[in-house]
Amino acid sequence: MDKVIPYGRQYIDQEDIDAVVEVLRGDWLTQGPKVEEFERAVAEYCGARYAIAFNSGTSALHGAMYAAGVGPGDEVLTAPITFAASANAAVYLGARPRFVDIDISTYCIHIDKIEASISERTRAIVPVDYAGYPLDIETVNDIARRHGLVVIEDAAHALGARRATAGRPAAGQPLGSQADMTILSFHPVKHITTGEGGMVLTDQVEFYKKMMVFRTHGITKDPGSMQEDHGPWYYEMQDLGYNYRLTDIQSTLGRSQLKKLEGFVAQRNRLAERYNEALAGTSWIQTPPPAPAGSRHAYHLYPILVSPEMDRRKVFDYLRGKGIGVQVHYIPVHLHPYYRRCFGCRPGDFPVSEGFYAREISLPMFPGLSLADQDRVVETLINF
Numbered sequence: 001m002d003k004v005i006p007y008g009r010q011y012i013d014q015e016d017i018d019a020v021v022e023v024l025r026g027d028w029l030t031q032g033p034k035v036e037e038f039e040r041a042v043a044e045y046c047g048a049r050y051a052i053a054f055n056s057g058t059s060a061l062h063g064a065m066y067a068a069g070v071g072p073g074d075e076v077l078t079a080p081i082t083f084a085a086s087a088n089a090a091v092y093l094g095a096r097p098r099f100v101d102i103d104i105s106t107y108c109i110h111i112d113k114i115e116a117s118i119s120e121r122t123r124a125i126v127p128v129d130y131a132g133y134p135l136d137i138e139t140v141n142d143i144a145r146r147h148g149l150v151v152i153e154d155a156a157h158a159l160g161a162r163r164a165t166a167g168r169p170a171a172g173q174p175l176g177s178q179a180d181m182t183i184l185s186f187h188p189v190k191h192i193t194t195g196e197g198g199m200v201l202t203d204q205v206e207f208y209k210k211m212m213v214f215r216t217h218g219i220t221k222d223p224g225s226m227q228e229d230h231g232p233w234y235y236e237m238q239d240l241g242y243n244y245r246l247t248d249i250q251s252t253l254g255r256s257q258l259k260k261l262e263g264f265v266a267q268r269n270r271l272a273e274r275y276n277e278a279l280a281g282t283s284w285i286q287t288p289p290p291a292p293a294g295s296r297h298a299y300h301l302y303p304i305l306v307s308p309e310m311d312r313r314k315v316f317d318y319l320r321g322k323g324i325g326v327q328v329h330y331i332p333v334h335l336h337p338y339y340r341r342c343f344g345c346r347p348g349d350f351p352v353s354e355g356f357y358a359r360e361i362s363l364p365m366f367p368g369l370s371l372a373d374q375d376r377v378v379e380t381l382i383n384f
């Protein structure tokens, strides 16, 4: 059989390997200077004041929700078409995720449906830039401001996306400072990788301080914020936190990967354009919505929708049988047994998301995908 083409894959070069080998020979494997270097580099790239590295995108979401004050009895709004972590992080803190259906013109949370889902208990909104599409965060921010909510943008798919914002350069502005907090993931299928890893970006010092303490057991050594002082060894655990630290080894890899990000995103956009052109004449395939004018898509995924009359399962099995490692993103979170059991979610609750799930297939999309392999994907798909 032909070699299997995955739907996503990391791109690691000799420069990345050399950088990691060098840190292994040094004094610090964790809690050294590399974490801060990586944080500063990502903050600068994204135009955010603060960046807090975490050991996964999931722990970054947990930290952001903690900083937002999410707690027992609260509600957090997100879309069903996302990775489970977007909702799970609220559950970790005793809150209840409340889902808002997606907008079929963006595949992201339906912004006009947010307000109807806000209650007395709502604390935060977690919009997800699905596939790397920069959603309309300004309207989400306006809604949040009116209701006193915190906006945590789950940009795990969207590092490198740019968004047209009023009064900003024509090329658009990177994601990272437009929401109260913005979350990134450095899992190997994402834009840059640290193996496992994540980050929160924010301009607000209070959120930053809370997350710095939260990611290291709730412990502080800052003399200005401690209640007692027993001596030079003294530190205080002031709240319940976790060990959510990223290592120096991982941060070094991330710093090296970041240098290649612009090239990665450009290549993802080139591949998306090639897919768009090659599939334009195939009536049973719907290609994904392009980024709004003045914005740049980050194309973490290239999601196609097969027409409702088609059997998605047959298309999927056919492609997998031909060595094309397609995937489906995502099983709507509310349909997982845990969410049905613990939160009373049911099929039919979010019809647009469920209809989307029934039709979606993610085609291979990663910077190292050769044009020849991409052509093979297209030919196989059209031959079906």
Ligand SMILES: *Cc1c(COP(=O)(O)O)cnc(C)c1O
Pocket: 056, 057, 058, 059, 082, 083, 085, 086, 128, 154, 156, 157, 185, 186, 187, 197, 198
């Ligand atoms: C990848 C991802 C995350 C975080 O995942 P980790 O694997 O913990 O880094 C969060 N939300 C979305 C939408 C994701 O795709």
